[in-house]
Amino acid sequence: MRTSPIQDFFGVVVHADEGATVADLAKDDIADLIKKHGTVLFSGFNASREQFDDVTDMVSDDYMNYRGGGYIRKEVAKKSLLSTRYDHGRSEQMTFGLPLHGEMYYTDARPKLLWFYCAKPADADGQTTACDGAEIYNQLPQKWKDLLQEKRLMFLRVYRDGEWQKIYQTEDSKDACKFAEGNGITVEFDEEERTMRTKYLVHAVLPSRWGEKMSYINNLLPVVMQMNMGRGDTSTVCFEDGSAIPEELMEDVKRIQEELTYDINWQPGDFALVDNTRALHGRRAFQDVDREVYLRMVRSIDF
Ligand SMILES: [Fe+2]
Incomplete structure (x- = not known):
């Protein structure tokens, strides 16, 4: 498994080269990477949604829905897969940028880990952003x-x-x-x-x-x-x-965040894991309403 750091003390990319597939990913390796780096991007795996389910289940299958959340967010598939569309009573895709934040930090019932899965990136912009709250x-x-x-x-x-x-x-x-x-x-x-x-x-x-x-x-x-x-x-x-x-x-x-923010330039089938006790995330604005990025929130973990 080839990895490359994103920043000196934050973020790492796991590359799917040399024939690697999602089946090569192991829970202990993922746990070590998220503990150390705060955000892990799995790049080039071209994972299907089923393969993504398998990877997230391996880490912890104790998922949260969005009850008590800041917006009305739809569960779009099994295992509490959430649309990241900003669904505040609206039916159309909301395309504005979202500033960096910790997920659900307006309630005690917040997730430990966040999984993002990109089915289809926006044709331009629309990156998910990540930033090290410890360095901020x-x-x-x-x-x-x-x-x-x-x-x-x-x-x-x-x-x-x-x-x-x-x-x-x-x-x-x-x-x-x-x-x-x-x-x-x-x-x-x-x-x-x-x-x-x-x-x-x-x-x-x-x-x-x-x-x-x-x-x-x-x-x-x-x-x-x-x-x-x-x-x-x-x-x-x-x-x-x-x-x-x-x-x-x-x-x-x-000003501090601007210097430190990492843009996830999604490819279809990429996915990422974010430590929601350390790393903030957000979203760049975009135009393409066909952008499909999903979120799965993990309530508890055993590491
Ligand atoms: Fe969020």
Whole structure:
């Protein structure tokens, strides 16, 4: 198995040359690579979706669906294979770029690992992006490290009637509240308007699973993007004391990320594994609505 590093301390590509196939991949090798590198791209395997299923099952078959997620996301195939289309009640493919984020960092119920599978890349652009949250943390000015240690982020959401049912995948408000509260979310439910209001507090920097590194990993920038797109009445983020996140902090983060971001230039049948406790991911904007990239989220692993 030939591998080549992406950056000095982050990311590795596993190449399918010298006749290698997905059958040559072993769980222990994949575990070693993800622990060390934070993101692993499997390039040139031209894997079918069934072969992709076999590889992900080998690592862990404890998959999560998107219950309580930020968007309404469809399960498109067995084993919780999710469309990465931005399905917020829309039927058409959303093609805008998504800023770097950790997956589901607005709930305790977040995946440990993320698998991406590319059935069809966009004819141009549309790369999945990956970035080392541990290195972002290293490069953050000390004043931001101190501030993010001191104050947690506060994510506030308002789900109107008809919406929380889709997000929480139930018609029963008690069931929705129970699920949210079981995952660290504070809920207020207005019985009359049937509106659900949620609050979630979380540090923007957290220890990663392997390597004792602190990582800058959170869902700050996608929510700021939503607020800038006019959804600030239903989705906001600020510090837990209600104060705003300083613009200067977000500019510093974006500047650091720009230097460090790796673009996955997909080929059909490529797939990638991301450590969701260390590496952020996102997406470049694109035009081609036939782009097909899928996501599978792993809840638990035994390594
Ligand atoms: Fe994501």
